[in-house]
Amino acid sequence: MTKNFTQLGYEDFRDLASDPSLSKYEKIGFPDAYRDGYEDQIFADICAKATHLGRSAQTVVDIGPGCSDLPNKLINLCVDRQHQLTLIDSAEMLSLLPGGSGVEKVDALFPKCPELNERLAQKVDVIVCYSVLQYALIDTALYRFIDAALSLLAPGGQLLLGDIPNVSKRKRFFASEAGIAYHKTFMKTDQAPEVVFNRIEFDQLDDAIVLSLLQRARAQGFDAYVLPQHPGLPMANRREDVLITRP
Structure with missing residues (x-):
């Protein structure tokens, strides 16, 4: 099946999640060839950058996890490491993911979840936001999205904005x-x-936006870096990651 996965938004992903004819990769906006067989490597690359995932008893948030094997790997790691994990996505996507001890599912379009934002303010050790920023550009005010995510970080906390199609x-x-x-x-x-x-x-998303995110984060007291993806990942030659940390 050939699908047009360009210019998708939050409501489109609700529909994709509910379409039984689509693969788990198509439901998150990718042709199978771009994700099938790569998610072990992708997850390893995430863990190499969001290093606090390797600790124990951390507070972790995944913004827009989708429903492929990637969030399942994160759930398994968090249960094993006794992290508290919050998954933020549509109810349709979240229904396709398993639960687990310490796993919370929040049906929301981030950052439009004020109760969660208040509850987790300055308490989160790791935020993973993988292959989502391009949709935040369409669905939300981008800087509001970034500022809200930064406001959740605990001292030493890490925000990984991964798989940015620049x-x-x-x-x-x-x-x-x-x-x-x-x-x-x-x-x-x-x-x-x-x-x-x-x-x-x-x-x-282009260089102007990516570099402005670094400038904005740094101006607000955070450290921020553009990082290359591992060369073995399927789109490493045209995508990159941003890691922001709270000192």
């Missing part, structure tokens, strides 16, 4: 010799990819 990084890659060769092989074509710089990119 259109500027994508253009740089596909304008390179390596990117052109990759495109020709993947698409089975002799044609180079079309790359156009210096044009308006509606509803796309």
Whole structure:
């Protein structure tokens, strides 16, 4: 089945989650080829960056976990490590995930969950937000989303904004010799990819937005870094991560 997974929003994901004809990867907006067989590596990359997940008895929040194997791996780790885990997503997505000791499910479009935001303010050790920021750009006020997430972090807390599809990084890659060769092989074509710089990119994350997130976080007293994905991940050549920590 071929689906158009571009320009999705929160309400679209409700529908995808409820569609029995879709795979668990299609329900979260990915063709199977982009996630199937990769989620062990993806989770290892997350844990290598959000290092507090390796501790015991932490307070953990996953914003937009979806319903693939990735949140299941996080749930299992949190139960094993005796973390308190809060999953924030639509009821339709959350219904596809198992529960567990210390696992809380919150039906909400973050940050529109004021009671949770107040209850967890400055108490969260790890926030994972993986492949979600592009949808926050469409569904919410982006800086409100970031500010609300930062307000949850305890001293030393970590916010991982993972798998950011940066259109500027994508253009740089596909304008390179390596990117052109990759495109020709993947698409089975002799044609180079079309790359156009210096044009308006509606509803796309780019260098300006990614770097502004670092500036905003740092100006508010947090440390913030752009990190590459592990080269073995399926979209490492055109996506990147941001790690923000509260000193």
